[in-house]
Amino acid sequence: MTAKLVLENVKHRPVRTLLSTLLIAVPVTLILTLVGLTHGMLEDSEQRARGIGADIWIKPPGTSFATTLSGAPISEGLVEYLQKNELHIKLAIGSVVQVVEGITIVVTGVDLDKFSQMSGGLQYVAGGPPRAANDIIIDQYYAAQKKLRVGSTVVLFKKPWHVSGVFTGGKLSRIILPIRILQDLTSSPGKVSQIFLKLDDAKYTDAVVADLKMKLPDYPIYPMSELTSLYTASNFAGLNEFITVIVGLGVVIGFFVVCLSMYMAVLQRTREIGILKSLGASNGFIVRIILAEGLLLGVGGTIIGIGLSFGSWWLIRTLVPASIQMVIVPAWWPIAGAITLVGAGFGALYPGLNAARHDPIEALAYE
Amino acid sequence: MNNGRTIIEIRGLRKVYHVGEVEVLALRGIDLDVQTGEFVSIVGPSGSGKSTLFHIIGGLTPPTSGRVRVSDRELGEMSEADRTRLRKQTVAFVFQKFNLLPNLTARDNIAVARYLAGKEQKPDAQFEEALKLLGIAERLDHKPSALSGGEQQRVAIARAIVNHPAILLADEPTGNLDTENSKAVLSLIRDLNARLGQTILMITHNPEAAAYGHRTLHMRDGQIEKIV
Numbered sequence: 001m002t003a004k005l006v007l008e009n010v011k012h013r014p015v016r017t018l019l020s021t022l023l024i025a026v027p028v029t030l031i032l033t034l035v036g037l038t039h040g041m042l043e044d045s046e047q048r049a050r051g052i053g054a055d056i057w058i059k060p061p062g063t064s065f066a067t068t069l070s071g072a073p074i075s076e077g078l079v080e081y082l083q084k085n086e087l088h089i090k091l092a093i094g095s096v097v098q099v100v101e102g103i104t105i106v107v108t109g110v111d112l113d114k115f116s117q118m119s120g121g122l123q124y125v126a127g128g129p130p131r132a133a134n135d136i137i138i139d140q141y142y143a144a145q146k147k148l149r150v151g152s153t154v155v156l157f158k159k160p161w162h163v164s165g166v167f168t169g170g171k172l173s174r175i176i177l178p179i180r181i182l183q184d185l186t187s188s189p190g191k192v193s194q195i196f197l198k199l200d201d202a203k204y205t206d207a208v209v210a211d212l213k214m215k216l217p218d219y220p221i222y223p224m225s226e227l228t229s230l231y232t233a234s235n236f237a238g239l240n241e242f243i244t245v246i247v248g249l250g251v252v253i254g255f256f257v258v259c260l261s262m263y264m265a266v267l268q269r270t271r272e273i274g275i276l277k278s279l280g281a282s283n284g285f286i287v288r289i290i291l292a293e294g295l296l297l298g299v300g301g302t303i304i305g306i307g308l309s310f311g312s313w314w315l316i317r318t319l320v321p322a323s324i325q326m327v328i329v330p331a332w333w334p335i336a337g338a339i340t341l342v343g344a345g346f347g348a349l350y351p352g353l354n355a356a357r358h359d360p361i362e363a364l365a366y367e
Numbered sequence: 368m369n370n371g372r373t374i375i376e377i378r379g380l381r382k383v384y385h386v387g388e389v390e391v392l393a394l395r396g397i398d399l400d401v402q403t404g405e406f407v408s409i410v411g412p413s414g415s416g417k418s419t420l421f422h423i424i425g426g427l428t429p430p431t432s433g434r435v436r437v438s439d440r441e442l443g444e445m446s447e448a449d450r451t452r453l454r455k456q457t458v459a460f461v462f463q464k465f466n467l468l469p470n471l472t473a474r475d476n477i478a479v480a481r482y483l484a485g486k487e488q489k490p491d492a493q494f495e496e497a498l499k500l501l502g503i504a505e506r507l508d509h510k511p512s513a514l515s516g517g518e519q520q521r522v523a524i525a526r527a528i529v530n531h532p533a534i535l536l537a538d539e540p541t542g543n544l545d546t547e548n549s550k551a552v553l554s555l556i557r558d559l560n561a562r563l564g565q566t567i568l569m570i571t572h573n574p575e576a577a578a579y580g581h582r583t584l585h586m587r588d589g590q591i592e593k594i595v
Binding site: 001002004005008009011012271272274275276277278279280281282283285359360361364 | 422425427428447448451452453454455456459460462466467468469470471475478479480482483484526
């Protein structure tokens with residue numbers, strides 16, 4: 001009977017119910033979108049790093065795998081030295097990285113022939129590798145976002161470039177140039193931003209990493225096999241704290257929305273509360289139905305919020321597929337739901353207690 | 368029907384309300400005995416204390432002083448939880464404005480009363496007989512907004528008697544009804560009293576309605592002026 005009473009109350013004022021659940025859905029969508037973006041960006045970065053086909057990744061001193069570095073502080077001589085002198089290194093290549101838009105779109109300069117040997121080559125959906133000095137290749141996500149195709153002109157570094165090929169993505173970066181051209185553009189001839197090593201057998205990875213760490217103590221050196229454990233939110237400064245703040249906001253918004261909604265509902269139902277009390281409803285029963293209604297709104301808000309997160313995912317995928325990536329993370333649905341229900345539960349508590357305190361005679365006289 | 372057992376015993380009942388800083392003396396020393404199965408009408412002008420007397424007997428508010436025994440229980444010594452239990456088990460109200468829950472059907476309005484009294488099983492044969500008497504069996508699946516005033520009041524009566532309360536307090540039950548419906552509801556209340564032996568106290572402004580009771584209490588200025 002309690003469930004029926006609560007359900008009928010919710011159905012009786014459909015606009016209030018809809019508005020409340022939509023407002024509760026906002027923080028749910030916010031949380032799920034943020035978490036989806038975090039997972040999406042990390043997975044995309046990991047996938048592109050893994051797509052290089054290297055066994056070991058060397059970054060410049062003072063940086064980490066998570067740093068998107070513009071500039072090339074490593075001497076190209078180190079690449080040659082590693083290739084010639086280190087055991088088990090089948091192929092060493094350097095690349096230059098230059099951020100061109102925001103913090104997510106970068107141009108990578110690389111020796112495409114050597115990169116093909118290391119990665120197995122790029123898969124072109126149209127066109128092919130750069131031939132002329134102003135040729136550039138882009139991945140399909142960048143092409144979709146900027147509405148570019150083979151033969152299009154794209155302006156980067158304040159000069160026009162001719163798109164010679166569109167590749168499938170998932171390797172290196174969104175935009176690729178021959179390394180010499182990017183070194184000239186960034187005034188860093190003979191320098192690289194990072195080094196990738198391919199070993200003659202991956203089983204030597206740990207031994208080579210240990211050896212290199214001794215010889216190059218200032219350089220962060222990562223075995224690619226550890227990428228999955230490296231690409232987590234906790235390894236990116238401030239990301240976990242940011243997620244915590246958004247989750248906290250979710251609880252607070254859920255609390256206030258439900259508190260306000262249920263407070264209004266209690267005011268509107270003063271007489272009905274008086275009727276229930278005249279029938280022998282205890283204060284506990286009154287609190288219970290208000291709490292149950294708040295939690296029901298929370299459940300509705302969670303379901304709508306999950307639905308809206310698919311909307312965020314679609315919008316991001318359609319409008320900015322190259323700049324940001326979002327994935328749907330079902331594991332976070334119950335977490336977002338629990339966060340919302342905590343907010344909704346606390347939000348309904350005060351109106352519930354307030355309703356229970358109503359004097360039944362005054363409540364029955366309420367018009 | 369009167370079996371001679373006192374179900375309500377009131378001695379020196381006073382009730383003071385505080386409206387802001389002003390004290391309002393609503394009842395000024397009421398003495399009253401009501402026997403089980405009795406049908407008592409209460410008349411009097413507005414502000415004479417009729418409803419306050421009902422609210423105290425029904426456990427909606429405690430007395431300020433004096434002794435009130437309802438079904439062998441002393442109301443002055445009751446906690447709020449005890450008074451809630453009294454409304455569940457012993458006393459039921461019928462109001463002038465029907466006071467049905469607008470979101471629920473007539474059937475569910477009756478079911479809520481049973482649920483709150485801890486009786487989830489179907490009502491017994493005696494209640495089914497009362498439902499026939501009330502003539503609302505065909506209208507039970509409608510919400511109050513789809514029922515006429517007379518039908519709403521019959522549902523309210525059904526809800527009030529579904530748990531077989533010892534006492535039915537009817538506060539101007541015909542106040543919002545036309546003449547025809549008023550007569551029908553009053554006849555029903557009298558039948559409930561006559562057939563089921565239900566103890567009934569009924570507030571009314573209407574002398575004709577008051578005449579349905581076994582005796583009539585006249586109240587004025589918080590006191591019983593006379594009993595006829």
